[in-house]
Amino acid sequence: MSDSTFPEVRSLDLFADMSDENYAKLMRGAYLQTFPPHVDLIGEGEGADFLHVLVSGAVDLFSSWNNRETSVMIVKPVSTFILAATIRDARYLMSARTMEKSRIVMIPSQDVRAIFDLDAGFARAVVVELAACYRSVVKTTKNLKLRTALERLANYLLSRHRAYGAPASFDLDLEKRQLASVLGMTPENLSRAFKALQAYGVAVNGEKIEITNPALLQKFAKPTSLIDDDQT
Amino acid sequence: MSDSTFPEVRSLDLFADMSDENYAKLMRGAYLQTFPPHVDLIGEGEGADFLHVLVSGAVDLFSSWNNRETSVMIVKPVSTFILAATIRDARYLMSARTMEKSRIVMIPSQDVRAIFDLDAGFARAVVVELAACYRSVVKTTKNLKLRTALERLANYLLSRHRAYGAPASFDLDLEKRQLASVLGMTPENLSRAFKALQAYGVAVNGEKIEITNPALLQKFAKPTSLIDDDQT
DNA sequence: CGGAGACTTGACTCAAATCAATCGTAGTGG
DNA sequence: CCACTACGATTGATTTGAGTCAAGTCTCCG
Numbered sequence: 001m002s003d004s005t006f007p008e009v010r011s012l013d014l015f016a017d018m019s020d021e022n023y024a025k026l027m028r029g030a031y032l033q034t035f036p037p038h039v040d041l042i043g044e045g046e047g048a049d050f051l052h053v054l055v056s057g058a059v060d061l062f063s064s065w066n067n068r069e070t071s072v073m074i075v076k077p078v079s080t081f082i083l084a085a086t087i088r089d090a091r092y093l094m095s096a097r098t099m100e101k102s103r104i105v106m107i108p109s110q111d112v113r114a115i116f117d118l119d120a121g122f123a124r125a126v127v128v129e130l131a132a133c134y135r136s137v138v139k140t141t142k143n144l145k146l147r148t149a150l151e152r153l154a155n156y157l158l159s160r161h162r163a164y165g166a167p168a169s170f171d172l173d174l175e176k177r178q179l180a181s182v183l184g185m186t187p188e189n190l191s192r193a194f195k196a197l198q199a200y201g202v203a204v205n206g207e208k209i210e211i212t213n214p215a216l217l218q219k220f221a222k223p224t225s226l227i228d229d230d231q232t
Numbered sequence: 233m234s235d236s237t238f239p240e241v242r243s244l245d246l247f248a249d250m251s252d253e254n255y256a257k258l259m260r261g262a263y264l265q266t267f268p269p270h271v272d273l274i275g276e277g278e279g280a281d282f283l284h285v286l287v288s289g290a291v292d293l294f295s296s297w298n299n300r301e302t303s304v305m306i307v308k309p310v311s312t313f314i315l316a317a318t319i320r321d322a323r324y325l326m327s328a329r330t331m332e333k334s335r336i337v338m339i340p341s342q343d344v345r346a347i348f349d350l351d352a353g354f355a356r357a358v359v360v361e362l363a364a365c366y367r368s369v370v371k372t373t374k375n376l377k378l379r380t381a382l383e384r385l386a387n388y389l390l391s392r393h394r395a396y397g398a399p400a401s402f403d404l405d406l407e408k409r410q411l412a413s414v415l416g417m418t419p420e421n422l423s424r425a426f427k428a429l430q431a432y433g434v435a436v437n438g439e440k441i442e443i444t445n446p447a448l449l450q451k452f453a454k455p456t457s458l459i460d461d462d463q464t
Numbered sequence: 465c466g467g468a469g470a471c472t473t474g475a476c477t478c479a480a481a482t483c484a485a486t487c488g489t490a491g492t493g494g
Numbered sequence: 495c496c497a498c499t500a501c502g503a504t505t506g507a508t509t510t511g512a513g514t515c516a517a518g519t520c521t522c523c524g
Contacts, residue, residue: 044458065378066454072373084363084370093370093458116359123355127348130362131316137369138316138325141304144376145416146297148511176471184377189512191472206471206521222298226276226325381480409502421480423504438503 006032008055008078009105014129017121026115026122030107035098042096048085050106054078057102060178061094071181073140074099074174083130086112099178142227149185153193154221156183157202159228161211169210238264240287240310241337246361249353258347258354262339267330274328280317282338286310289334292410293326303413305372306331306406315362318344331410374459381417385425386453388415389434391460393443401442 006027009015015023032055035041041052044063052059059075061082072094075081085092086109116123143152156179164170172179180190194204200220201213211217238259241247247255264287267273273284276295284291291307293314304326307313317324318341348355375384388411396402404411412422426436432452433445443449 063374063378063458065374065456065459066383068378070374070377072370072377084366087359087363088367090367091458093367093374117352117356120349120352120355123352123359124349127319127355127359127362130359130366131319134316134362134366134369135320135322135325137366137373138304141369141372141376142295142297142302142325144373145302145304146295146300150511186513187471188473188514192512195472224297226295226323227297407502418481419503420482420505424480427504 006030006053006055006105009053012053012078012080014080014125015122017125018115018119019121022115022119022122025118026107026111029111030105032103032105034103035101037098037100037102039098040095041098041104042082042092042094044092044095046092048082048088048090048092048109051080051086051109051112052082052096053080053105053107055103055105057104058099059102059104060097060099062097062181063094069181070184071178073136074178074182080129083126083133085109087116087126087130089113136230139227144184146227149183149189150193150196151221152183152185153190154197154200154202154217155223155228157197157209157211158214158217158221158223160209161214163230166214169208171207172209238262238285238287238337241285244285244310244312246312246315246357247354249357250347250351251353254347254351254354257350258339258343261343262337264335264337266335267333269330269332269334271330272327273330273336274314274324274326276324276327278324280314280320280322280324280341283312283318283341283344284314284328285312285337285339287335287337289336290331291334291336292329292331294329294413295326301413302416303410305368306410306414312361315358315365317341319348319358319362321345368462371459376416378459381415381421382425382428383453384415384417385422386429386432386434386449387455387460389429389441389443390446390449390453390455392441393446395462398446401440403439404441 005024009027010023015026018026035057041059054075054077056077058077059081060071061073061075062069062071081096082092082094089109116126143155147155160170160173161167174182176190177187180187183190185193194202197217201211201216203210203212237256241259242255247258250258267289273291286307286309288309291313292303293305293307294301294303313328314324314326321341348358375387379387392402392405393399406414408422409419412419415422417425426434429449433443433448435442435444
């Protein structure tokens with residue numbers, strides 16, 4: 001609390017534009033905590049008392065209903081999660097658990113709302129960030145409603161491939177069971193989908209993915225920036 | 233443009249908290265237009281030059297990919313649409329068409345962004361609105377990933393029933409083919425789903441829905457405010 | 465060496481889409 | 495006013511996509 005200015009947090013887009021004074025105010029009540037892997041951080045339905053900033057590690061945002069569970073999104077550093085619940089002073093819509101050892105800064109929600117009113121730069125950043133989150137979830141919805149599981153996997157692989165700079169091969173950044181849940185399918189079905197994609201120029205060996213025929217895979221997957229890209 | 237202050241717009245949550253001066257500035261470049269039914273307003277991928285405010289009528293926000301099409305959400309008056317694209321100065325992620333004769337106020341996006349910086353009340357309202365939109369789409373995702381088509385329909389009916397104040401019977405506010413698209417199923421499957429819900433206390437006669445056994449339907453549908461309710 | 469858990473594979477079931485035909489109704493034009 | 499049409503809704507038959515259940519394999523790690 002004393003010397004803790006959390007430089008990784010300060011450099012986030014969300015906090016970069018605000019005054020030093022307001023940043024200090026915001027961080028006065030914040031604290032950094034380190035969590036082991038596979039720890040529950042948040043249960044859906046709880047009140048959003050803190051805005052969370054993931055500094056290192058990885059967090060799974062998931063949701064349950066009627067004894068079913070699905071992973072809604074994976075959070076990687078450095079970024080915030082559950083900004084919307086914080087803003088609206090509402091209950092969390094998703095549960096959160098660490099996937100690996102993670103360091104997380106927790107900022108009291110009321111401070112976020114208070115500073116929002118004081119600092120125009122921060123306000124603008126919050127809006128831009130929220131708009132990005134919104135657009136990202138809309139893309140998820142389109143992905144789910146317009147594509148089959150096989151098409152979703154093909155586009156996921158192409159998207160990762162592109163993000164890494166189209167290397168000869170790359171490793172999945174998620175466990176396969178996790179990936180299956182994110183893509184809205186079962187692990188068994190994911191296994192079969194990987195096999196089915198062999199016919200479209202995808203070679204899988206454990207974690208390692210090789211896209212042997214990008215043109216063919218793209219012809220099948222038909223990626224579009226209106227569903228697949230992260231930015232814009 | 234001269235005397236047009238658009239009172240229906242002014243009273244919207246989004247615009248209620250701003251100064252008269254800034255509201256006037258915002259509306260200076262805005263204009264109201266009336267559209268016939270079934271008119272395309274926006275194509276996904278186009279630049280977001282205007283924030284749209286639906287004053288009367290109804291608008292379908294839909295999306296296409298690979299010769300498939302799905303309705304992502306239905307907009308009813310009075311509310312805005314595509315706020316996120318406006319904020320980020322990005323391309324629309326969804327197409328829009330009128331469902332009925334509709335009156336729509338169109339506000340240049342650059343004015344929205346400019347006034348956002350000038351008016352803290354407006355800024356706060358934009359954030360709150362966007363956060364609500366975000367949470368709504370997250371709920372849609374959970375609905376799609378955690379429930380079967382039959383469960384989605386059952387919960388939709390309960391939700392409408394509740395919204396109307398639990399009347400003996402009520403009319404669907406959407407064409408069935410529209411509803412099917414919103415719920416992520418085909419019209420044929422929707423027909424069968426309605427039939428299947430007879431066993432859970434739902435009677436359907438054309439547009440008219442009667443929930444003869446709410447307790448039974450709820451036991452099946454298991455509604456939850458973390459997926460189904462509009463607010464919070 | 466032995467387990468625990470993730471991944472795979474196969475057989476089967478179930479949900480949902482597709483294809484095809486029919487029915488009903490609102491609207492059109494003669 | 496009455497066919498005729500167009501389109502949405504329904505129904506049935508069938509196929510396809512995806513989940514479930516049940517073994518089995520592999521790998522990491524104590």
